[in-house]
Amino acid sequence: MTTPSVTVQVHCRLTVRVDDPTAVTALAVQRLRSADIDWAGEEDDLETAAAELGADLLTSIAGLADPNRLLADVPGAEVTGAHVWTEPTREVRSP
Numbered sequence: 001m002t003t004p005s006v007t008v009q010v011h012c013r014l015t016v017r018v019d020d021p022t023a024v025t026a027l028a029v030q031r032l033r034s035a036d037i038d039w040a041g042e043e044d045d046l047e048t049a050a051a052e053l054g055a056d057l058l059t060s061i062a063g064l065a066d067p068n069r070l071l072a073d074v075p076g077a078e079v080t081g082a083h084v085w086t087e088p089t090r091e092v093r094s095p
Helices: 021-034 046-054 057-064
Strands: none
Touching: 021 046, 021 057, 046 057
8 A cells, every 4th residue: 555645844043143244155156167057948047047146135035945855865765846035134122
């Protein structure tokens, strides 16, 4: 008897402190440049997309968060969909 597949949703909230925004955006741009993207089918070209990504820390972090790696080493489990977004936080400081 085969065990039926089960679909679950994993909810995860990360709070990320960025000490070097330039390093984060540079890595995101580097990964964009090395990605296998058919730019002919995209609205932007590589240089425009790289410049926009390099100027946007939140989009860079969202692009670096890779949901497919969360369960990469788990046999019998596969990420079949994901949505990653970022939003600024308000730091609460003690008086």
